[in-house]
Amino acid sequence: MRLTTKGRYAVTAMLDLAFHSEKAPITLTDIATRQIISLSYLEQLFSRLRKAGMVTGVRGPGGGYQLSRTPEEINIAEIISAVDEQLDSTKCGGKGNCHNNGPCLTHDLWMGLSAQIYDYLSNISLAEILSKASVADIAKSQDQVLKPFL
């Protein structure tokens, strides 16, 4: 489990999607405009999210993306690990022989630590974050940005 800006972009985009796509699909262009993320970068991220089965793409006019599951059933950890390809962060790839045929300190340590963070984040759903009033307010205010173009 790594925490980088890439994962943050993905979580932000998924939140935006969760907030807006209840009825109709939402285009990446809309998300790109609202969250100020490059469209093509979003495409990359959503390609991974789609393969991970978290979003569904709808082609053609009126198309866009929708969540494949309810916001309650999507947690932060899986979003992050969907976009962060994890090169096995241990030299041995988890075999435990990376250090002169013995396990390295990293194993019991970082692996466990990262597992706990994963555990922590996997217990936070998109719905939970959206339910915070302040987040909903921000999302609502961001809608104003697109209004002039509609």
Added chain:
Amino acid sequence: MRLTTKGRYAVTAMLDLAFHSEKAPITLTDIATRQIISLSYLEQLFSRLRKAGMVTGVRGPGGGYQLSRTPEEINIAEIISAVDEQLDSTKCGGKGNCHNNGPCLTHDLWMGLSAQIYDYLSNISLAEILSKASVADIAKSQDQVLKPFL
């Protein structure tokens, strides 16, 4: 708060130090050999750890590094943030005006999330990790590697 391999290197090195430097200072060369991290990279990391007041350098023969505080008083979060220079991960630098003069979704969201992870990691001390038998065992077995050279 970011979680990258850089932070993992730092935590691993600090654990090694905590385990070995109770009496005499430990050289970076020793840590580099045991943990298989490049010496010069360790120097970079320890330069930051020293500036953060977590380790003390002792020059000259017989010198090396020691923890400035007890392992109980050093937590994982501060190690990671000492080496991970945090470019403010929000475009506005925390001013909350990054998104058309309104706060971006990232603010309440990722900032809070990352604060919670920090909180979590700041409650785990070096001593706590070392107290786990498995970690101590690994550290002990790694000592064998250096023996032939002594």
Added chain:
DNA sequence: AAATAGTTGACTATTTTACTGGGTTTACCT
């Protein structure tokens, strides 16, 4: 048929990571 929007892949620039190699300074030891 035309327009919309996802899909794919190759390609580029920037930044961060990880490492190399050179030096200087400090302290200990013979």
Added chain:
DNA sequence: AGGTAAACCCAGTAAAATAGTCAACTATTT
């Protein structure tokens, strides 16, 4: 005093990850 072991400091660099661009293509709706 001179040698040596170590921290300390810096400039550079190779590899990787991040972030973004571009262009061609496919599917769908109107």
